[in-house]
Amino acid sequence: MISAGDLRKSRDLNRAELESFARENEFPVIDGTEATFLFRGAADEVLMRHWIYGLSSTQAFERIDGTEFWTLTMDIPACSRVEYKLEIAEGDQRRLIRDPLNPHTAQDPYGANSVVQGAGYEVPDWVHPDNEARPGEIVDHIIGSEVFGEPRKFQVYLPARYRETRRYPLLVMHDGEDFVRFAGLKLVLDNLIHRQEIPPIVVALTQSPKRLDEYAANEKQGRFLVEELVPALEGKYALVGTPEARGLAGASFGAVTSLHTAWNHPGFFSSLLLQSGSFAFTDIGNEHDRGPLFDPIVKFVNAFREAPGKPVEKVCVTCGTYESLIYYNRSMVPLLERTGMDVRYIEARDGHNWDNWRDRMREALSWLFPGPLWMIYE
Amino acid sequence: MSGAREIVLLGPQRLKPTLSAALKQSKVKGSVAVVTAGWEEREGEDRELAEHVGMEIRNLSIYQRVEDIFERDGELFEAMRGRHNTMRKIQTYYRLQLAHALESARELLGRSDGESEFLDPARADAIRAVRQLDADHLKRITEVHAEFDAKWTPGDREHVAHHRNAIASEMSACQALCIAGGHVAILLNRMRLMDVIGLAPKVPIFAWSAGAMVLGERVVLFHDSPPQGAGDAEVLECGFGLCKDVVALPHASRRLRLEDKTRVELFARRFGPAKCIALDELSQVAYSNGALKPEVGTQCLTADGLLKELSAA
Numbered sequence: 001m002i003s004a005g006d007l008r009k010s011r012d013l014n015r016a017e018l019e020s021f022a023r024e025n026e027f028p029v030i031d032g033t034e035a036t037f038l039f040r041g042a043a044d045e046v047l048m049r050h051w052i053y054g055l056s057s058t059q060a061f062e063r064i065d066g067t068e069f070w071t072l073t074m075d076i077p078a079c080s081r082v083e084y085k086l087e088i089a090e091g092d093q094r095r096l097i098r099d100p101l102n103p104h105t106a107q108d109p110y111g112a113n114s115v116v117q118g119a120g121y122e123v124p125d126w127v128h129p130d131n132e133a134r135p136g137e138i139v140d141h142i143i144g145s146e147v148f149g150e151p152r153k154f155q156v157y158l159p160a161r162y163r164e165t166r167r168y169p170l171l172v173m174h175d176g177e178d179f180v181r182f183a184g185l186k187l188v189l190d191n192l193i194h195r196q197e198i199p200p201i202v203v204a205l206t207q208s209p210k211r212l213d214e215y216a217a218n219e220k221q222g223r224f225l226v227e228e229l230v231p232a233l234e235g236k237y238a239l240v241g242t243p244e245a246r247g248l249a250g251a252s253f254g255a256v257t258s259l260h261t262a263w264n265h266p267g268f269f270s271s272l273l274l275q276s277g278s279f280a281f282t283d284i285g286n287e288h289d290r291g292p293l294f295d296p297i298v299k300f301v302n303a304f305r306e307a308p309g310k311p312v313e314k315v316c317v318t319c320g321t322y323e324s325l326i327y328y329n330r331s332m333v334p335l336l337e338r339t340g341m342d343v344r345y346i347e348a349r350d351g352h353n354w355d356n357w358r359d360r361m362r363e364a365l366s367w368l369f370p371g372p373l374w375m376i377y378e
Numbered sequence: 379m380s381g382a383r384e385i386v387l388l389g390p391q392r393l394k395p396t397l398s399a400a401l402k403q404s405k406v407k408g409s410v411a412v413v414t415a416g417w418e419e420r421e422g423e424d425r426e427l428a429e430h431v432g433m434e435i436r437n438l439s440i441y442q443r444v445e446d447i448f449e450r451d452g453e454l455f456e457a458m459r460g461r462h463n464t465m466r467k468i469q470t471y472y473r474l475q476l477a478h479a480l481e482s483a484r485e486l487l488g489r490s491d492g493e494s495e496f497l498d499p500a501r502a503d504a505i506r507a508v509r510q511l512d513a514d515h516l517k518r519i520t521e522v523h524a525e526f527d528a529k530w531t532p533g534d535r536e537h538v539a540h541h542r543n544a545i546a547s548e549m550s551a552c553q554a555l556c557i558a559g560g561h562v563a564i565l566l567n568r569m570r571l572m573d574v575i576g577l578a579p580k581v582p583i584f585a586w587s588a589g590a591m592v593l594g595e596r597v598v599l600f601h602d603s604p605p606q607g608a609g610d611a612e613v614l615e616c617g618f619g620l621c622k623d624v625v626a627l628p629h630a631s632r633r634l635r636l637e638d639k640t641r642v643e644l645f646a647r648r649f650g651p652a653k654c655i656a657l658d659e660l661s662q663v664a665y666s667n668g669a670l671k672p673e674v675g676t677q678c679l680t681a682d683g684l685l686k687e688l689s690a691a
Contacts (some may be wrong), residue, residue, distance in 0.1 A: 132392075132393065161420065163419055163420065165419040166418075166419050197604070197605045362605050363605060363606075366604075366605035366606055367605075367606055370606065372561065373601055373604060374599045374601060374604070375561050375562055375564075375599070376416075376559075376560060376561050376562070376588070377416075377559045377560070377562055377587040377588040377591060377628045377629065378390065378392060378416075378559045378560055378587055378588075
């Protein structure tokens with residue numbers, strides 16, 4: 001019987017032992033903080049491509065002599081979650097594939113990645129379907145927008161047992177439809193509401209057709225929300241309709257536009273959820289190395305850092321330790337705290353991806369919108 | 379108030395209802411009065427309950443009646459809001475003290491490295507401190523209620539009296555009172571204002587979830603694994619005191635870490651000699667004249683940190 005440790009030494013293993021090892025294990029094999037990957041197949045080179053900022057973005061597998069097995073061992077700290085693909089080079093061809101021996105995958109708008117889960121990481125139980133949780137409903141809408149000069153589609157999540165006789169808080173979620181598709185947001189909301197960890201809440205799921213422009217500190221997006229979308233929702237649904245019961249959320253560029261909107265319309269929302277915000281800034285001038293898409297963002301974040309004001313009452317910032325944005329997000333926290341806002345910062349050993357944003361939802365939402373779990377016993 | 383009235387405490391009813399069987403077991407026939415005020419604005423959505431019970435139900439509409447009183451009697455509404463604010467402040471400071479006291483008690487109970495000669499008295503002191511906080515808190519809350527009642531005499535106010543009369547009339551045609559769960563503070567406050575228990579002095583009571591919680595001498599809020607905070611159970615209020623020495627814990631297996639001996643022991647010793655009854659689905663215990671008659675499978679938290687059959691505890 002061979003072990004992951006034998007693979008790491010890997011010189012005198014015979015094919016039968018390797019085949020048996022491959023058959024009997026789930027990969028990567030996690031041993032403390034080390035993860036050992038195995039690939040079997042014809043190749044001239046096998047590389048791991050990951051998105052861990054600070055490490056070289058590719059790590060080379062080693063071929064086990066005289067076999068078609070390739071192996072790689074790398075450090076994966078406890079509770080980490082890392083998405084990756086394998087790059088297989090054969091002749092002139094290079095292809096990116098998911099790890100055939102790893103059953104764990106994560107979806108995003110571009111497809112799916114393999115996932116390595118470090119020791120101690122567990123998919124939270126509140127992201128799985130719960131038969132006892134009453135399902136909410138997602139309703140399609142379209143709104144004419146003078147700000148954008150065209151109609152905009154969006155969706156609304158209505159909690160289970162939504163009643164016109166009650167008044168609900170509102171959360172506006174940028175990239176909301178993607179959050180539903182890739183971060184299981186509907187299921188998460190159903191479960192957290194069922195557990196009373198957040199109150200029954202109405203969530204506007206907005207989706208921009210030009211997010212890299214409209215979410216990049218573009219004042220039109222803020223005006224669309226404040227002048228058109230929220231008033232329309234408050235006219236149609238049984239919402240509390242005051243700033244204390246309005247929240248705004250987004251990830252990546254969605255976090256930028258959330259902060260930008262709140263900054264331009266202080267007091268309109270009372271809470272912000274900013275996940276992995278693309279808060280690029282500079283300390284001298286506005287020149288940066290992140291490409292032209294970031295030009296308006298850098299200008300905005302620099303201006304925000306100069307005069308943040310107090311756009312909302314509560315702000316929750318989350319970011320993955322392995323993201324290139326971690327420096328910006330960590331830097332934002334003391335600045336936000338100095339404004340007098342109530343700030344919660346959550347960092348996890350994960351990357352710039354939907355599962356990371358999903359996994360932080362319970363702590364973030366239950367802090368921003370505390371549910372009545374201490375009071376309700378049904 | 380304990381008398382010989384039969385009270386049956388049940389587990390949650392949504393997925394595995396047992397109320398109908400319990401009513402039959404107690405030979406209740408005819409109409410039953412129901413209180414669903416804990417469901418708040420959904421109070422009237424009692425069709426499923428009626429179908430399950432299979433006999434006429436008369437919803438006392440306690441939530442709606444109090445809404446009506448608030449609308450008509452602005453002075454009383456303001457007074458009740460003032461009392462609520464007072465109690466919220468008292469609760470905040472009690473909670474702050476409790477957090478430290480419970481942390482110390484948990485640490486002492488969880489230690490296994492000390493000599494019991496010294497550790498046991500320290501543990502007892504820590505638990506005594508928590509009990510004292512609970513008792514002082516309950517005393518303050520009782521005083522607030524007494525002052526309020528003396529000043530405002532709610533029963534003498536026109537709209538309160540009107541609705542109490544209507545409830546008494548409804549109750550006179552009913553053979554039992556059923557109290558559903560929901561928002562425990564709303565249920566308690568509205569039942570108190572409407573004097574539901576006083577207007578139903580003889581009929582048996584069947585209660586579950588928050589409904590069961592309000593029948594004890596104190597209402598204990600609990601959750602061992604909330605998404606925020608340490609999960610410190612706290613006394614909210616005095617209950618109706620119909621079930622002496624009973625702390626009802628609906629959904630205990632979901633809300634409490636019952637495998638954590640330290641937390642279970644602390645809970646049981648903190649509220650002892652009251653029985654801390656785990657009212658999970660299918661649980662059932664009858665209370666009459668101070669005696670408990672549990673159905674098989676109904677468990678309680680014990681001072682040795684374990685969950686045991688209530689009948690054997």
